[in-house]
């Protein structure tokens with residue numbers, strides 16, 4: 001089977017182009033606020049990218065940085081101030097927050113009309129109930145990528161591997177919304193390789209480097225790899241490299257379509273965040 005590599009960078013660039021067009025038609029620029037607490041290097045890279053692409057799409061960005069020693073109350077106060085700032089359309093609190101901070105309680109403070117990450121109870125509840133609303137960015141990106149490879153997803157068996165709040169659970173609901181038959185598999189699932197092998201669309205989102213082997217993939221299946229894992233470089237001990245949750249070379253020789261890491265799901269997360277920011281701005285302005 002010759003695999004069709006799904007180019008997440010190109011598809012994300014196309015989506016950002018649409019966002020930029022939509023922004024150019026608005027009377028005033030949408031504004032995205034990003035809250036970054038502490039010095040986590042990966043979070044700093046993600047936030048820099050989010051701000052860069054926000055500005056490239058013609059939107060404004062506001063950054064609120066707090067030290068790793070910030071208290072729960074200080075973080076909550078920062079979110080509340082952004083809620084009350086009418087010039088702010090979207091609020092994103094970069095995760096993970098430092099140890100000792102109750103992330104759920106912080107996220108729950110975000111005004112649902114500004115919840116561009118789609119993580120508040122209101123946003124999650126609306127997704128569960130099939131009502132319109134702001135959807136989580138990474139799972140939305142997975143749907144866009146699967147549709148780019150397969151077109152209509154109706155009737156396909158989608159196996160989501162992982163049950164996190166950020167990806168697994170919302171991904172299952174979003175693929176259900178596309179009329180897929182959805183299985184959520186996880187660490188306690190019996191005979192995991194067999195379950196994965198039954199998937200037309202396989203979405204590994206567990207954060208375990210190269211866990212999904214080539215013989216876990218059905219011939220011709222579409223594989224959307226959400227994992228971004230930093231591992232030691234095999235030949236250069238002083239270096240690291242990024243790998244997904246899928247053993248890419250093995251899986252690519254079996255799959256009909258597959259996302260690389262990096263360059264697959266990652267760029268889509270940011271593009272979907274920018275789209276949510278425009279959607280939030282339009283909804284808030286009526």
Ligand code: GUN
Nearest residue numbers: 092093094095096117137
């Ligand atoms: N950290 C890793 N992924 C995400 C995401 O999608 N949103 C936020 N806020 N933090 C993250």
